[in-house]
Amino acid sequence: MKSALLKILMFFIIGQSAFGQTCYVTVNPEDTLICPGEAVEITAIANLIPSGQSFNFNGGVLPLGWSAVGGNTFSIPCAPSLTGDPYYWASTASVGTYPGITTAAFDVSCGGAIVFDMLYAVQSSNIPCEGPDLADEGVELQYSITGSDPWTSIVYYSPGGYELPTNPNTTNQVATTAGTPYTTWNTFTVPIPIGAMTTNTAFRWTQEQNSGTCCDNWGLENVIINSSGTPCGSAVVNWSNGIADTNTIIVNPMVNDTLIAYVYDSLGIYQCESTPIFISVYPDDITYDLIDTIFALCPNDSFPVEVLNIQNGTMPYSFDWSTGGTNSMEILSSGSSEDGLITYFVAVSDDCGYIHPDTVVMVTNQTLSIDSVFSYPASACENNGAVVAYPINGITNDLNQPFFNWSGPGLPPGGFDGTSTLPILSSGWYYFSVTDDVCTDSDSIFVEINNPPIAAFSASVFSGCSPVDITFTNNSENTTTYYWNFNNGNDYTVDNLDSQDQIFTSASTVMLVASTDPNCADTAYLTINVSPCGCTDPDATNYNSSATQDDGSCTFPIPTVFVPNVITPNGDGDNDVFELTYTNATSIELTILNRWGNVMYNAIYNIGSTGNPDWWDGRSPNGTDAQDGTYFFRYIVNGVDEALTLEGQGFLELIR
Numbered sequence: 001m002k003s004a005l006l007k008i009l010m011f012f013i014i015g016q017s018a019f020g021q022t023c024y025v026t027v028n029p030e031d032t033l034i035c036p037g038e039a040v041e042i043t044a045i046a047n048l049i050p051s052g053q054s055f056n057f058n059g060g061v062l063p064l065g066w067s068a069v070g071g072n073t074f075s076i077p078c079a080p081s082l083t084g085d086p087y088y089w090a091s092t093a094s095v096g097t098y099p100g101i102t103t104a105a106f107d108v109s110c111g112g113a114i115v116f117d118m119l120y121a122v123q124s125s126n127i128p129c130e131g132p133d134l135a136d137e138g139v140e141l142q143y144s145i146t147g148s149d150p151w152t153s154i155v156y157y158s159p160g161g162y163e164l165p166t167n168p169n170t171t172n173q174v175a176t177t178a179g180t181p182y183t184t185w186n187t188f189t190v191p192i193p194i195g196a197m198t199t200n201t202a203f204r205w206t207q208e209q210n211s212g213t214c215c216d217n218w219g220l221e222n223v224i225i226n227s228s229g230t231p232c233g234s235a236v237v238n239w240s241n242g243i244a245d246t247n248t249i250i251v252n253p254m255v256n257d258t259l260i261a262y263v264y265d266s267l268g269i270y271q272c273e274s275t276p277i278f279i280s281v282y283p284d285d286i287t288y289d290l291i292d293t294i295f296a297l298c299p300n301d302s303f304p305v306e307v308l309n310i311q312n313g314t315m316p317y318s319f320d321w322s323t324g325g326t327n328s329m330e331i332l333s334s335g336s337s338e339d340g341l342i343t344y345f346v347a348v349s350d351d352c353g354y355i356h357p358d359t360v361v362m363v364t365n366q367t368l369s370i371d372s373v374f375s376y377p378a379s380a381c382e383n384n385g386a387v388v389a390y391p392i393n394g395i396t397n398d399l400n401q402p403f404f405n406w407s408g409p410g411l412p413p414g415g416f417d418g419t420s421t422l423p424i425l426s427s428g429w430y431y432f433s434v435t436d437d438v439c440t441d442s443d444s445i446f447v448e449i450n451n452p453p454i455a456a457f458s459a460s461v462f463s464g465c466s467p468v469d470i471t472f473t474n475n476s477e478n479t480t481t482y483y484w485n486f487n488n489g490n491d492y493t494v495d496n497l498d499s500q501d502q503i504f505t506s507a508s509t510v511m512l513v514a515s516t517d518p519n520c521a522d523t524a525y526l527t528i529n530v531s532p533c534g535c536t537d538p539d540a541t542n543y544n545s546s547a548t549q550d551d552g553s554c555t556f557p558i559p560t561v562f563v564p565n566v567i568t569p570n571g572d573g574d575n576d577v578f579e580l581t582y583t584n585a586t587s588i589e590l591t592i593l594n595r596w597g598n599v600m601y602n603a604i605y606n607i608g609s610t611g612n613p614d615w616w617d618g619r620s621p622n623g624t625d626a627q628d629g630t631y632f633f634r635y636i637v638n639g640v641d642e643a644l645t646l647e648g649q650g651f652l653e654l655i656r
Contacts (some may be wrong), residue, residue, distance in 0.1 A: 008488070023272035024049050024226050025237070025263050026189065033280045035352030036254045040279060043248045044261040045226065046235040047112050048271060053225040055103075058085045065104025069206075070097050071213075075209065078129040078219070079599035081187045082117050087221035090139075090205075091128055091214045100206035101220060105147055107199040107229025114141070114190045114203060115224040120159060120182040121217040131183065132159040132216040135170045136209045139218055144202050151204065155190055157182060167208055185221075192227055199229060200380045235271070236264045256280050284354045285312035290346070296334035296364040298439040303332050305344075305360055313350030320347040338366035338441075367394030367460040368436050373445040378427050380452040380478075381520030383410065385425040387445055389432045392420060396436045403435040455478045455514035455522035462526070465551060472500045472510065472526075479514035479522070486510050504530045539640045556641035557584040563635070566653045569618030569625075577615040578652060582607075582637060585646075592616055592652075600626060618654055628654050 025046040034040055051101065054552040055063045060074040071091035081087045090099035118139070121131035138158045142151040161180030178184075196203075203225070210216035228234055233406040238244040240260040241251070251257065261274040275322050289308040296303070306329040310317055321330045322345040335342050342362040344387060349355045371391045378385030387406070395402045406422045407415035408430035415431075422430070427449035433442040461468065474482060474497040484500055485491040487508040502510075508528045514520030533551040534544030540554035562581040569576050578601075580588060585607055592601040600620055605613035634649035 013295060013562045023263055024048075024224065025261055025274050026226070027261050027274040027277055028113075029277050031280065032278060033282065034253070036281050036284075037252050038352075039250055039252055041248060041250050042259060042277065044263075044274060045113060046237050046238045046263045047110075047226055047228045048235045048263075048265055049224075049228055051228060052490045053106065053227075055223045056083070056085060056221060057088045060086060062088075062101075063104070065100060068099070068101045070099030073128075074095035076571075078121060078217070079119060079185065081119075081186065081219070081221045083222060085337070086222070087117075087119075087219050089128070089217065089219045090207060091217050092210055095212055098207050098210060100204055102238075103202050103223070103225070105200045106225050106227065108192050108201050108225065108227035109197050109199050110228050110232035111194075111197050112225075112227030113192060113193050115187065115222075115226050116205075117185055117187050117221040118182065118205075119185045119219045120157075121181070121219075122178045122183050123159075127214050128217055130215045130217055132207075132210065132218070133173055134209070134211075135159065135168055135172045135174050137207065138167070139205050139207050139209070140167050141190060141203065141205055141428065143193070143201055145196065145198045145201050147200070147202055150208075152193075152195060154193055154196070154203075158575065158609065162218075169209075172629060182218075185219075189223075189226075219516075233584055234266050234347070236266065236268075238262045238264065251279070253279055253281055282314050282350075282352050283312075284352075286348065286350055286354055286356055287311050288356075290358055291360060293363060294332065294334075294651060296362060299334055299336050299338050299364055300367055301334040303362075304332070305330055305332050307346065307348055313354065314352045316351055318349045320349070322346070332360060332362060334362055334364045339365060340364050341604070354606045366439050366441070367396065368434065368439045368441045369393050370432065370434060370441050370443045373432055373443045375430070375445045375447045377448040377450050379450050379520075380516075381535075383424055383426040385427060385447040385449075386421070386423040387425065387430050387432070387447065388422075389420040389434070389443065392434055395434075396438050405433050407431045451478045451515055453477075453514055453520055453522040453655075455479065455512050455524040457510075457512050457524060457526065458629045459510075459526055459528065463529035463531070465549060466504050466505045466530045468528075468530055469501065469503050470528060472502065474499065474512070474514075476512070476514035476522075476524075479516055481515050483513040483515075484510070485513075504528050506530050556639060556644060558644055559584040559637045559639040559646045561585070561588075561635065561637050561646060561648065563633070563648065563650060564652065565650070566655060567618055568655050570656050577617045578633070579615040580635060584638055584639055584644075587638045588613075590616070591634050594626070595630060595632075595633045600631065618656075625656070626654055630654075 025044055028043045029040060057074045062068055070093045073089040073091065075086050077089050088101055092099055121129045123131040123133040125131060135158060138156055140156040141154045143154060144151045154166045156164040158174060160174035161182060205220055220364055236245055237247050239249055243249050259277045263271045263273060265271055285470055288310040291305060294303050307319060319326055320330055323330060332344055344360045347355050347357050370389055371393060374388045376386040404418050404420055405415045409426050409428035414465045425447055427447050429444060429446050431442065432446045433440055454477040458473050458475060460471040467505060481493065481495055483493045486502045487510065488502060488504050490502060507530050510526045510528060512524045513521050531549040532547050533549045534547030535542045535554035536547050536550040537543060537554045540556055542553060542555050560583045567578045568576055582588060587604060587606045589604045591599065601616040603613060618626050630651050630653055632651055637646040639645065
């Protein structure tokens with residue numbers, strides 16, 4: 001819904017029929033003010049209620065068949081009711097007795113609604129008008145289909161001013177000051193739940209908790225059991241727009257409309273009608289202010305344009321500019337053309353979908369123009385180029401002379417202000433602008449360079465072991481004379497592109513100066529890295545401590561090993577373990593077998609690791625002493641050079 005004056009608006013009509021019935025109709029329109037064609041659902045709840053289902057307490061007593069718990073006051077102890085008549089006022093007669101009022105049983109098998117007026121007293125007011133202030137001290141509307149327990153909750157009215165499905169049974173304090181929907185008399189309409197639609201259903205309003213006989217008072221008045229019993233559908237609703245025999249209609253009015261619900265009984269006899277329902281439709285009356293035409297003197301200027309003073313529409317408003325903008329203000333450009341017209345479009349819409357297209361025309365008319373910009377090339381080694389802008393037309397100089405500016409290589413920051421001609425320039429892009437009293441025009445030109453000298457050369461290799469022999473190839477262009485400096489004690493000048501061969505024993509930076517004359521040259525450099533080479537492995541027999549690059553010449557010693565032939569593990573410190581003595585080794589693997597081929601010991605020792613190897617101490621793998629006798633051993637010794645490996649085997653005697 002685009003706009004609603006009232007979210008829920010209820011109309012009641014009660015009339016007495018010719019058959020002793022009460023005609024009751026309630027109409028709920030969802031909107032009273034809508035946009036054209038917007039759907040509005042209108043529902044009429046109509047019942048021909050048998051007599052005796054509308055109750056008040058004007059006589060100062062309970063209706064027949066009703067009962068009450070607690071205090072039974074039927075008067076006007078506090079605020080007057082909506083009708084100004086006496087009402088039921090709930091209070092606690094004794095501590096532990098919680099007030100409430102119960103209806104007689106009714107046939108509500110056709111459904112409908114319970115309508116009643118209710119009031120909560122304001123918290124901390126004078127007795128007997130002191131209101132509830134805890135979350136569980138509100139009133140709960142319940143129903144029973146047995147006339148007694150169990151009672152089922154329909155709705156709980158919390159003292160804070162909101163509805164809950166049931167009592168939260170919490171003692172938290174809630175807002176109970178004046179201003180909630182319950183601290184003034186209001187009419188409540190509660191649909192009858194499906195579970196309550198029987199031929200023998202009673203309803204009650206009960207306050208399950210309160211603070212005693214002094215406090216937490218509330219009132220009830222004008223109760224209507226808006227429901228008829230079997231047969232259902234005895235009330236027929238026809239509408240003033242011609243739709244008949246339906247309680248709910250959906251209309252989509254394009255203009256203002258008025259609807260009335262007419263109620264008939266099943267015999268077609270008129271009973272009552274609703275108050276007229278007015279559905280108003282927003283008109284398409286949007287008005288606003290927007291400039292029509294903008295005159296620009298220069299391209300790429302920007303102008304803020306805004307839709308102003310929007311009136312007579314439904315908010316919020318939306319804006320769709322052809323530039324992509326969606327705000328009421330948009331920045332419009334005069335474009336890149338010096339002389340042209342651009343039409344910008346905007347659609348102004350309101351929340352009802354009324355669209356008002358409009359345009360803003362941008363007119364650009366620049367008279368200032370640069371006809372041509374010329375350039376003269378610079379030599380390769382001298383700044384002798386020039387640029388000229390000519391002719392310049394359409395200057396407006398009512399107040400000042402035109403302003404010329406050049407910017408480009410070698411010119412000061414901000415450019416050079418002067419005339420339309422600029423000499424003594426190097427090669428590069430130059431930018432010219434002219435500004436008169438109203439606008440600026442600009443152009444650019446590139447100053448070429450004639451045949452610049454290019455020094456370039458390459459080397460067969462860039463590094464090596466001293467001495468290294470390198471051939472240099474001259475790749476220079478647009479040059480005739482070449483000065484070589486090899487920084488190895490040799491330098492000379494030649495007049496050809498022949499290759500050069502040089503020997504280097506140390507690092508050098510080679511320089512080539514290629515020129516066409518002494519004042520026009522170019523220079524190129526190459527770095528040659530030369531390293532002293534040799535064996536760089538300290539474990540090698542030919543280790544060279546001054547070498548920085550390994551040349552693969554390292555040689556390593558052959559590993560050696562001495563193996564004892566007896567072990568006497570008796571703890572006297574001599575030959576207690578079977579130990580190999582070695583040289584030039586990196587790792588040793590030793591295996592010892594008994595005469596049956598069982599492994600008694602196996603270990604690999606990486607030399608240089610932390611700690612010494614645990615040689616064989618004459619024990620079997622399970623830790624028991626091995627028997628005296630002959631044992632077989634084998635070993636593998638790896639040298640510093642992986643290719644140098646020493647292997648061997650033999651027998652040893654164990655004697656204790």
